[in-house]
Amino acid sequence: MDLNEYQAKELLARFDVPVPRGEVAASAAEAEQVASRLEGPVWVVKAQIRAGDRGRAGGVKLVRSPGEAGKAAAGLLDRILVTPQTGPAGMRVARVYVEQAVEVARELYLGVVVDRTLGRVMLMASTAGGTRIEEVAADAPERILRVHVDTDQALDEAQARELAAQLELEGAAAEAAVRLMRGACRAFAELDASLIEINPLALTGTGELVALDVKMSLDENALSRHPELDALRGHDGDDPRRLERERHGFNYVKLDGDIGCVVTGAGLALATMDMIKLVGGEPADFLDLPPTATRVQVAAAFRRVLEDADVRAVLVNAVGGGMTRCDIIADGLTTAAREVRVRVPVVVRFTGTSRDMGIMLLQNSRFAFVPAYDLEDAARKVVKAARGTS
Numbered sequence: 423m424d425l426n427e428y429q430a431k432e433l434l435a436r437f438d439v440p441v442p443r444g445e446v447a448a449s450a451a452e453a454e455q456v457a458s459r460l461e462g463p464v465w466v467v468k469a470q471i472r473a474g475d476r477g478r479a480g481g482v483k484l485v486r487s488p489g490e491a492g493k494a495a496a497g498l499l500d501r502i503l504v505t506p507q508t509g510p511a512g513m514r515v516a517r518v519y520v521e522q523a524v525e526v527a528r529e530l531y532l533g534v535v536v537d538r539t540l541g542r543v544m545l546m547a548s549t550a551g552g553t554r555i556e557e558v559a560a561d562a563p564e565r566i567l568r569v570h571v572d573t574d575q576a577l578d579e580a581q582a583r584e585l586a587a588q589l590e591l592e593g594a595a596a597e598a599a600v601r602l603m604r605g606a607c608r609a610f611a612e613l614d615a616s617l618i619e620i621n622p623l624a625l626t627g628t629g630e631l632v633a634l635d636v637k638m639s640l641d642e643n644a645l646s647r648h649p650e651l652d653a654l655r656g657h658d659g660d661d662p663r664r665l666e667r668e669r670h671g672f673n674y675v676k677l678d679g680d681i682g683c684v685v686t687g688a689g690l691a692l693a694t695m696d697m698i699k700l701v702g703g704e705p706a707d708f709l710d711l712p713p714t715a716t717r718v719q720v721a722a723a724f725r726r727v728l729e730d731a732d733v734r735a736v737l738v739n740a741v742g743g744g745m746t747r748c749d750i751i752a753d754g755l756t757t758a759a760r761e762v763r764v765r766v767p768v769v770v771r772f773t774g775t776s777r778d779m780g781i782m783l784l785q786n787s788r789f790a791f792v793p794a795y796d797l798e799d800a801a802r803k804v805v806k807a808a809r810g811t812s
């Protein structure tokens with residue numbers, strides 16, 4: 423789950439990372455009030471979307487009076503911002519963050535990420551702050567410093583000191599960098615983050631370090647350990663499709679055809695759609711149930727497909743294996759069938775773990791379904807059913 427900048431800054435500030443003073447605002451008037459409350463003489467008004475590279479898209483404005491802050495906010499609020507990270511559809515700006523501007527002497531980069539090849543947490547730092555780190559990695563990879571960190575231990579102080587020296591920081595600034603780097607690593611572990619990126623990390627004219635921009639992503643699978651962070655879900659700028667997946671635990675994409683699909687796994691869902699097309703049908707959706715889907719989530723997925731008025735027949739394709747069990751899928755189907763009317767024929771193909779148990783559960787329920795032997799058989803049956811000729 424990506425966080426908004428203001429949320430990420432509030433969290434990082436609790437881990438010894440200095441951030442500018444600022445407040446979030448949802449209207450021009452509010453932005454003006456916030457600016458008046460914060461000391462000037464310069465403020466930054468920043469679009470709060472859950473994607474980076476806003477500066478280049480005009481989403482970050484430096485202003486010189488509270489009135490100008492209000493005007494800048496008016497220009498940003500409700501706008502669709504398109505940055506290289508939002509995709510072509512862009513994201514709507516529902517809030518702005520108004521901050522005291524910081525006088526920047528140097529812009530550094532600091533990132534905490536998971537190094538997937540080593541399976542370890544990695545701290546990255548660079549003197550090439552302010553620009554996209556991907557570009558630095560492409561043009562001057564030697565300018566990115568890397569240190570691996572054990573999440574159950576603090577970042578080694580000597581290593582942090584060494585990094586600070588390589589970032590050409592001295593004296594109090596070097597001490598501040600050590601504190602800040604260790605804080606960021608601690609935040610990464612304690613918050614179950616998957617990414618923390620401070621870019622730019624500003625060195626001010628007076629030798630202080632301030633996180634001017636923070637990007638943070640949290641591991642969605644760990645949110646149950648952080649009820650307080652779970653509440654950040656669903657804030658503006660979230661992709662509704664992703665929210666649905668988080669809430670119900672499945673991926674759903676609406677398509678143009680009339681054959682509803684409920685499938686265990688994304689790859690299998692694609693194969694199922696291909697098979698439907700091969701035998702002359704058109705899928706009404708792509709629906710992928712993860713192996714961890716519960717009975718309730720399977721029921722929600724099935725209801726979702728039945729709700730689609732275009733659907734004239736449904737194909738359930740479940741391959742038991744790993745954590746996926748056909749009896750759980752069957753349990754979910756019959757649960758949904760008790761709650762809503764199943765108005766169309768449903769073809770079910772089960773294979774693998776708990777296949778027999780799954781079929782028995784379906785047979786013992788009052789839910790009428792058409793059994794299929796394999797995927798091709800299932801696809802032929804569902805296409806026929808959708809045409810009303812079965």
Ligand code: GDP
Nearest residue numbers: 466474475476477482523524526552621622635
């Ligand atoms: P991003 O484009 O989404 O990464 O947004 P940033 O918050 O990083 O802002 C883009 C750029 O605006 C930064 O790289 C800075 O150069 C500049 N910027 C942001 N805040 C301040 C500030 O307080 N003072 C100054 N001088 N520049 C700022």
Ligand code: MN
Nearest residue numbers: 475621622635
């Ligand atoms: Mn940035």
